[in-house]
Amino acid sequence: MKYVYFFGDGHAEGNAKMKEVLGGKGAGLAEMTNIGVPVPPGFTISTEVCTYFYAHDKAYPPELKDAVAENLARVEQSVGRKFGDKEKPLLVSVRSGARASMPGMMDTILNLGLNDETVQGLAKHDERFAFDSYRRFIQMYSDVVLEIDREHFEHELFALRDRVGADSDAKIPAASLKELVETYKKIVRERGGKEFPQDVHEQLWGAIGAVFTSWNNQRAITYRKLNQIPDDWGTAVNVQSMVFGNMGDDCATGVAFTRNPSNGEHKFFGEYLANAQGEDVVAGIRTPLPISKSQVTDVGASSSIAEKSLEESMPEVYAQLEDVYKKLESHYRDMQDIEFTIQAHKLYLLQTRTGKRTGFAAVKIACDMVDEGLISHTEAVSRVEAGQIVQLLAPMFDAKEKSKAVQGGRLLGRGLPAGPGAATGRIAFSAERAVSMAKDDPVILVRIETSPEDIAGMHSAAGILTTRGGLTSHAAVVARGMGRPCVVGAGNLRVDYGKGELRSEGHEPLEEGDWLSIDGTSGEIIGGKLATKPSEVIQVLIDNTMQPSESETFRNFDRLLKWSDEIRSLGVRTNADTPKDARVARLFGAAGIGLCRTEHMFFAEERILRVREMILARDEKGRRHALDQLLPFQQADFEGIFRELAGLPVTIRLLDPPLHEFLPQSEQQISAVARDMGWGFVELRAKVNQLHESNPMLGHRGCRLAVTYPEIYEMQVRAIYLAACTVKKEGIDARPEVMIPLVGTVKELTILTEMVRRVGAETLKANGVDLPVIVGTMIEIPRAALVADKLGEVAEFFSFGTNDLTQMTFGYSRDDAGTFLPEYVDKKILKKDPFESIDQEGVGQLVKLGTERGRGANANLKVGVCGEHGGDPDSIRFFRTCGLNYVSCSPYRVPVARLAAAQAELEFKHYEG
Numbered sequence: 001m002k003y004v005y006f007f008g009d010g011h012a013e014g015n016a017k018m019k020e021v022l023g024g025k026g027a028g029l030a031e032m033t034n035i036g037v038p039v040p041p042g043f044t045i046s047t048e049v050c051t052y053f054y055a056h057d058k059a060y061p062p063e064l065k066d067a068v069a070e071n072l073a074r075v076e077q078s079v080g081r082k083f084g085d086k087e088k089p090l091l092v093s094v095r096s097g098a099r100a101s102m103p104g105m106m107d108t109i110l111n112l113g114l115n116d117e118t119v120q121g122l123a124k125h126d127e128r129f130a131f132d133s134y135r136r137f138i139q140m141y142s143d144v145v146l147e148i149d150r151e152h153f154e155h156e157l158f159a160l161r162d163r164v165g166a167d168s169d170a171k172i173p174a175a176s177l178k179e180l181v182e183t184y185k186k187i188v189r190e191r192g193g194k195e196f197p198q199d200v201h202e203q204l205w206g207a208i209g210a211v212f213t214s215w216n217n218q219r220a221i222t223y224r225k226l227n228q229i230p231d232d233w234g235t236a237v238n239v240q241s242m243v244f245g246n247m248g249d250d251c252a253t254g255v256a257f258t259r260n261p262s263n264g265e266h267k268f269f270g271e272y273l274a275n276a277q278g279e280d281v282v283a284g285i286r287t288p289l290p291i292s293k294s295q296v297t298d299v300g301a302s303s304s305i306a307e308k309s310l311e312e313s314m315p316e317v318y319a320q321l322e323d324v325y326k327k328l329e330s331h332y333r334d335m336q337d338i339e340f341t342i343q344a345h346k347l348y349l350l351q352t353r354t355g356k357r358t359g360f361a362a363v364k365i366a367c368d369m370v371d372e373g374l375i376s377h378t379e380a381v382s383r384v385e386a387g388q389i390v391q392l393l394a395p396m397f398d399a400k401e402k403s404k405a406v407q408g409g410r411l412l413g414r415g416l417p418a419g420p421g422a423a424t425g426r427i428a429f430s431a432e433r434a435v436s437m438a439k440d441d442p443v444i445l446v447r448i449e450t451s452p453e454d455i456a457g458m459h460s461a462a463g464i465l466t467t468r469g470g471l472t473s474h475a476a477v478v479a480r481g482m483g484r485p486c487v488v489g490a491g492n493l494r495v496d497y498g499k500g501e502l503r504s505e506g507h508e509p510l511e512e513g514d515w516l517s518i519d520g521t522s523g524e525i526i527g528g529k530l531a532t533k534p535s536e537v538i539q540v541l542i543d544n545t546m547q548p549s550e551s552e553t554f555r556n557f558d559r560l561l562k563w564s565d566e567i568r569s570l571g572v573r574t575n576a577d578t579p580k581d582a583r584v585a586r587l588f589g590a591a592g593i594g595l596c597r598t599e600h601m602f603f604a605e606e607r608i609l610r611v612r613e614m615i616l617a618r619d620e621k622g623r624r625h626a627l628d629q630l631l632p633f634q635q636a637d638f639e640g641i642f643r644e645l646a647g648l649p650v651t652i653r654l655l656d657p658p659l660h661e662f663l664p665q666s667e668q669q670i671s672a673v674a675r676d677m678g679w680g681f682v683e684l685r686a687k688v689n690q691l692h693e694s695n696p697m698l699g700h701r702g703c704r705l706a707v708t709y710p711e712i713y714e715m716q717v718r719a720i721y722l723a724a725c726t727v728k729k730e731g732i733d734a735r736p737e738v739m740i741p742l743v744g745t746v747k748e749l750t751i752l753t754e755m756v757r758r759v760g761a762e763t764l765k766a767n768g769v770d771l772p773v774i775v776g777t778m779i780e781i782p783r784a785a786l787v788a789d790k791l792g793e794v795a796e797f798f799s800f801g802t803n804d805l806t807q808m809t810f811g812y813s814r815d816d817a818g819t820f821l822p823e824y825v826d827k828k829i830l831k832k833d834p835f836e837s838i839d840q841e842g843v844g845q846l847v848k849l850g851t852e853r854g855r856g857a858n859a860n861l862k863v864g865v866c867g868e869h870g871g872d873p874d875s876i877r878f879f880r881t882c883g884l885n886y887v888s889c890s891p892y893r894v895p896v897a898r899l900a901a902a903q904a905e906l907e908f909k910h911y912e913g
């Protein structure tokens, strides 16, 4: 078993394809080494060791010690320094690196290998630098490995700064740093109960153990949960020889993206700090400077950008960096996120990975790369996470409203536009407050900077604002990953946690709970609420207030979805009950209606009265009379929908909910309705009580109602076909499909199918119109899935109602499960909320089996899904493997479903070979 993989001197034992074993960082280091990018040598301890570590009570495989020693020797040889050597000591970094990037969630240790002796070797070259590195190392190691709070060290550092009158760490003289090291060692002795380890090998193994252990710290666990990263992947550990970005003014460290991760613009984009160590940039402690000149002008408004770009301060290194980034992007054929260090004017790459990006950027980059001939249409489709595309539909601030607010003096300041989109919400100054306040109102999380502990708060916030940090700070990276509008580094604003205030000169301070608006596209911060307007895609597609030629975002959105359509075999329909929704869905590309719920049509003002009359009628005659009054309304509704969906199928579900849902419930409502209908209060209340059910979801509803009162469905069927006849005569192609809900036995289906066919045929004949009467059933009761072979002999189509199917298979009430399901997910009893994403193991098996049995009886059976799962990418992937014909989802999910269906197709084909 190979546990350790070397990289260095232009050759690596691993490569980019070995992410599972080497983690993302390790695989990137290996690949970069192999393609000739300058990388300091080192080695990666595989994720398999992490798995072993947790399976064996935190012990290592016996062969690991020798493997590490051997590889350390190779690193020593490569750089000409020895680990623990007094004269020329090798220093290393020890970093985590899982398969998926988890920024800042796990631990890192830099400058490892320093002790009282080796620091002298380093000091010969530069004493100040040597002791500065040593004190940083003691603090980091103590924090991560010895679990001694950082604060104790920072307290001493600040006290020292005061004493020597230094306004920054860089100004503390060498002699004082030497003293500080002694103080730090004393803290370790007192707080940790033993001496700071002087044995460099003990240091190394302590650090390796701490990185593996950090896989299971709370913030890593939360991050994995939010990002659906499996807990059993484990992390790798990268041990790499140190290069220093903090050795003087010809040194620097930075992070960069090969394209803009926020809007996708094709420009090299990044930030650096001169004379600093890697973590300083990501931690957002100092606001870094832009890499390129063009970036300075782009965000020129921000005060922190007044200083020089790397392009100006180190032009030769910048040119080299440009070569490297181009090489990496064309090698990986995707946007890269890189970390680099410059030591004495020499460039080293420390990381490359596929850059996280917003939905906007993902779509633009994919389309641009197609135009540049870098990737195919198919690759472009697989490059955009299906769920991310909804960002392109989200509202933005109305430009007029915004300029009014600005002119009215509400502009509090500007920061860097780190995550596009508009957000308005109440201010929360801590992650915990954000989580609790978000239950009532949208929240803007306002922080000086964010740290990995804040992710739960960031997740519940509508937008995020920080006053420090750059476009690659923690806040920016995480917000973009979550698709949250975000503004960072708003240097002219001051957050005072103590007073609970956000201050901007010339404005009243804002307090927690006050309204604030942030524009993550422009970086503006505006006091109070601000109205929004539809996104460009909506303006072009739905509102017709913008031309396609005016919106690149729309054009790219459209192209990507058209490429998806060429790939996918799964159809996408929509759930819509009104002509307006149907229109939106059609414009989004729905190929028909998969579920038109007819009960919603009964609630409008004039209709509900008739519905109540129908329910309260004393006999069939009375019911029929009330239904006759309802018929024209229903017919008009269907006509509207048929006109909107000309030529496309419209699946209409006959009445589903229990009747009591249409009746008043409180005494007050009962008395009002009694008055309107000319009933006595007591009499009406008795009727309401009589219809009351203990378990209405399992009660007299769906097809069961029609078995008792066939006249209800008869009226609906008549209305459907009358509407079809009317629009047919207008020359419009109406294609209704009638669907029976809540079927559990074949007899229910045969009785009702015969009725639908009879009434449908009569209506068509009376109007002289020829149209097929198509009848199908929902499969939403487990028994229906089990007897699908029998149902398939009668029905012309199946549509899985996975909402009810989930409810009845698990026995979880759809309306009440919110009280315990989050806990079930937390405790890993369930992987995900089964009402959000189909439970493949259980409910999904009923879908699979129902489809197979149904098709066994009728090979041409059309099968779809119309539960909420029809718009969930993971569920769509699963439905593709079941061989369904289509999914149906709400109008705004249609673009997501089109993209997800294409990706499902690619994966399915790949899997099938």
Ligand code: PEP
Pocket: 595, 597, 656, 780, 800, 801, 802, 803, 804, 805, 866, 867, 868
């Ligand atoms: C279902 O049960 O999945 C379904 C689509 O029907 P409804 O949500 O209306 O019960």
Ligand code: MG
Pocket: 780, 801, 803, 804
């Ligand atoms: Mg249902």
